[in-house]
Amino acid sequence: MLFEGKTIQVHPLDDGIYDVVIDHKNDSVNKLDQATLAELSEAVKVLNDTADIKGVIFSSVKDVFIVGADITEFTQMFTVSEEDIIKNLHEMHAIFNAIEDLPCPTAVAINGLCFGGGFELSLACDFRIMGDKAKVGLPEVKLGIYPGWGGTVRLPRLIGVDNANEWICGGSEKRPDDALKEGAVDAVVETSQVKAAAIDIIQKANAGKFDYKARRVEKQSPIKLNQIEQMMAFESAKGVIGSKAGPHYPAPIAALKTIQKHANLTREKAIEVEAKGFAKLAKTDVCAALVGLFMKDQAVKKVGKGYESKAEPVNQAAVLGAGIMGGGIAYQSASKGTPIIMKDINQDALALGLSEATKLLDKKVSRGRMDSRKMASVLNSITPTLNYGDFGNVDVAVEAVVENPKIKKAVLAEVEGELKEGAILASNTSTISITDLATALKKPENFCGMHFFNPVHQMPLVEVIRGEKTSEEAVARTVAYAKAMGKTPIVVNDCPGFLVNRVLFPYFAGFSKLISDGANFLQVDKVMEAFGWPMGPAYLLDVVGMDTAHHADSVMAEGFPDRMGHDEETVLERMFNLGRLGQKNGKGFYRYELDRKGKPKKIVDEEVPALLEGLATSTREFTDEEIIERMMTPLCIEIARCLEENIVASPAEADMALIYGIGFPPFRGGACHYLDQIGLDNFCAMAEKYEALGPLYQPTEEMKNMAASSRKYFG
Numbered sequence: 001m002l003f004e005g006k007t008i009q010v011h012p013l014d015d016g017i018y019d020v021v022i023d024h025k026n027d028s029v030n031k032l033d034q035a036t037l038a039e040l041s042e043a044v045k046v047l048n049d050t051a052d053i054k055g056v057i058f059s060s061v062k063d064v065f066i067v068g069a070d071i072t073e074f075t076q077m078f079t080v081s082e083e084d085i086i087k088n089l090h091e092m093h094a095i096f097n098a099i100e101d102l103p104c105p106t107a108v109a110i111n112g113l114c115f116g117g118g119f120e121l122s123l124a125c126d127f128r129i130m131g132d133k134a135k136v137g138l139p140e141v142k143l144g145i146y147p148g149w150g151g152t153v154r155l156p157r158l159i160g161v162d163n164a165n166e167w168i169c170g171g172s173e174k175r176p177d178d179a180l181k182e183g184a185v186d187a188v189v190e191t192s193q194v195k196a197a198a199i200d201i202i203q204k205a206n207a208g209k210f211d212y213k214a215r216r217v218e219k220q221s222p223i224k225l226n227q228i229e230q231m232m233a234f235e236s237a238k239g240v241i242g243s244k245a246g247p248h249y250p251a252p253i254a255a256l257k258t259i260q261k262h263a264n265l266t267r268e269k270a271i272e273v274e275a276k277g278f279a280k281l282a283k284t285d286v287c288a289a290l291v292g293l294f295m296k297d298q299a300v301k302k303v304g305k306g307y308e309s310k311a312e313p314v315n316q317a318a319v320l321g322a323g324i325m326g327g328g329i330a331y332q333s334a335s336k337g338t339p340i341i342m343k344d345i346n347q348d349a350l351a352l353g354l355s356e357a358t359k360l361l362d363k364k365v366s367r368g369r370m371d372s373r374k375m376a377s378v379l380n381s382i383t384p385t386l387n388y389g390d391f392g393n394v395d396v397a398v399e400a401v402v403e404n405p406k407i408k409k410a411v412l413a414e415v416e417g418e419l420k421e422g423a424i425l426a427s428n429t430s431t432i433s434i435t436d437l438a439t440a441l442k443k444p445e446n447f448c449g450m451h452f453f454n455p456v457h458q459m460p461l462v463e464v465i466r467g468e469k470t471s472e473e474a475v476a477r478t479v480a481y482a483k484a485m486g487k488t489p490i491v492v493n494d495c496p497g498f499l500v501n502r503v504l505f506p507y508f509a510g511f512s513k514l515i516s517d518g519a520n521f522l523q524v525d526k527v528m529e530a531f532g533w534p535m536g537p538a539y540l541l542d543v544v545g546m547d548t549a550h551h552a553d554s555v556m557a558e559g560f561p562d563r564m565g566h567d568e569e570t571v572l573e574r575m576f577n578l579g580r581l582g583q584k585n586g587k588g589f590y591r592y593e594l595d596r597k598g599k600p601k602k603i604v605d606e607e608v609p610a611l612l613e614g615l616a617t618s619t620r621e622f623t624d625e626e627i628i629e630r631m632m633t634p635l636c637i638e639i640a641r642c643l644e645e646n647i648v649a650s651p652a653e654a655d656m657a658l659i660y661g662i663g664f665p666p667f668r669g670g671a672c673h674y675l676d677q678i679g680l681d682n683f684c685a686m687a688e689k690y691e692a693l694g695p696l697y698q699p700t701e702e703m704k705n706m707a708a709s710s711r712k713y714f715g
């Protein structure tokens with residue numbers, strides 16, 4: 001063995017070729033953490049000093065090649081100054097340049113996932129062989145940065161500016177056929193053959209069949225486009241990339257500008273430009289938020305896995321109710337591989353539930369993401385029924401009938417009688433207490449909440465709600481089922497609105513108060529959308545449905561009368577009483593018409609201001625800042641309460657629930673991260689301005705204590 005590190009070993013093969021084998025012993029995947037990079041640096045030095053070396057291949061013994069840099073090290077790495085970030089990047093460049101400059105041909109055997117820093121390592125090699133199941137890509141923009149180990153320099157010189165702009169600024173994963181077509185890899189072979197193919201290409205290069213030295217010159221020289229061609233390529237991309245990224249995500253445009261800036265430079269100079277721009281991005285709040293999200297997502301997944309490991313598998317599911325939610329649950333379960341019985345009391349509802357599932361599957365087939373055989377098997381695994389015939393085989397049954405406690409209790413008690421010993425029963429209620437629903441059951445320990453979001457196939461979050469008597473087995477099995485459905489389950493304790501709606505309704509209360517103080521709802525929507533929400537509060541109420549929101553609002557008011565009770569007429573009540581239910585009947589705060597694709601299109605309705613007359617005693621101007629503060633303050637304080645009351649176990653789960661459940665702006669990292677960024681002292685001082693608006697605007701004692709002792713939710 002030429003070099004033996006903990007993660008990297010260099011083995012001699014035949015004919016003077018060496019195999020740099022990557023095997024991260026402490027992890028299920030390979031990643032380029034600082035320790036691995038230090039070993040890589042040593043290994044390359046040894047290779048460089050090896051006489052008569054004829055070739056080097058890089059390979060992995062794991063299923064993945066290299067998933068990228070170690071993101072868990074980013075927060076620490078980015079706390080230092082820009083100058084120090086640049087210094088650190090140059091140390092990495094020295095390793096990658098040394099690989100590129102080895103005195104023999106080099107090839108990489110990409111057997112599995114190969115992203116970010118892993119793909120940048122591949123780009124430093126002369127040849128790239130890709131397995132037919134592998135994926136490659138540079139997803140750094142998703143973390144608010146761009147490739148910083150020479151990726152922005154090497155890729156455009158290898159595959160052309162237009163393609164590289166798309167790869168780097170879009171951050172997407174690439175399949176073997178695309179990677180090959182665009183020239184990012186030299187060959188695609190069966191996974192088991194990647195190493196042999198890498199050796200083969202080295203031998204061919206040594207035999208003079210491929211000029212690896214010419215390739216190196218190309219990767220290290222200015223881009224081969226004249227000034228006019230460059231201007232056309234970059235200026236036309238700016239509009240497309242800028243509008244796709246939106247105003248809150250600076251990394252894609254920064255990447256494009258960096259590629260443009262170093263287009264006419266040689267490797268050494270170009271890399272300096274890349275490093276400078278990278279360091280700037282690494283210091284942004286957006287990067288901190290997005291890196292934080294990655295870590296929180298990992299933390300949430302770990303909690304989920306913990307439950308999953310304790311759970312019995314779910315081989316057969318059932319759903320009660322074939323409506324909007326029941327139909328969605330059936331589709332999702334079946335399409336992810338868990339057969340499901342869909343029971344309703346109404347034949348038409350069953351037919352509608354199945355036809356919705358068919359539509360979604362048809363779409364997948366027409367987009368080439370599923371073949372018709374798979375579609376048929378998914379549809380076959382949904383069993384529509386009007387009776388309880390096969391319920392004896394069911395492991396988990398999800399109740400999704402109308403939101404009425406009496407009906408739900410009756411249905412739950414009835415189903416319980418049909419289920420086998422140990423089967424789990426869950427309710428998809430959005431508001432009704434799980435502890436209360438459990439009173440209808442003989443075995444409340446086998447019951448919990450399983451709150452999906454609409455539309456089920458698109459929304460990633462499932463709140464799993466633990467009632468007073470729910471057993472940990474019931475929670476674990478429900479979490480396991482949600483994960484099997486491809487969802488992100490977050491376990492919360494029972495309370496009115498659970499976690500997400502409990503936090504959302506104070507935000508809607510903030511909206512109502514703004515309207516009663518004379519704000520214009522169109523301005524509020526515009527400001528909150530510019531803040532980063534996918535829709536403003538009025539638009540969101542239209543989408544949720546005024547009847548659904550009105551009902552949930554009354555549950556919240558009853559559950560938390562001190563904070564959420566109200567005597568005065570709210571804008572939500574006004575719209576509900578006027579029958580302006582939102583998208584579902586075409587009229588809410590906005591008017592809706594179907595566009596060419598059959599999707600509801602929002603239109604400003606001139607009639608609405610007159611309908612809202614009398615809600616506000618006067619009108620006045622509101623600054624954008626005041627609107628943001630008045631909308632966000634109640635939401636942030638309520639999330640703090642949920643943490644203090646142990647409704648949710650951690651700030652990480654709280655932030656992910658809001659991002660996955662209601663589209664909290666990801667670049668702001670979630671409500672707890674947002675509070676940390678503002679600083680709890682600043683937040684509490686700001687909230688004082690609005691104290692007169694009531695208890696929803698008054699920070700908790702714990703928040704004040706945290707502010708006084710400079711504590712944060714994270715770190």
Ligand code: NAD
Pocket residue numbers: 320321322323324325326343344345346349400401402403404407411428429430431451452453454
């Ligand atoms: P829906 O009205 O579309 O569907 C309810 C279905 O239940 C109907 O098909 C009805 O025929 C059926 N049903 C009624 N009684 C039944 C019984 N005894 N046995 C079997 N089926 C019966 O309602 P939905 O929007 O799908 O909501 C269902 C549940 O999901 C509610 O508790 C609701 O609060 C909750 N939820 C809804 C949303 C949403 O956005 N729609 C989001 C999250 C949770």
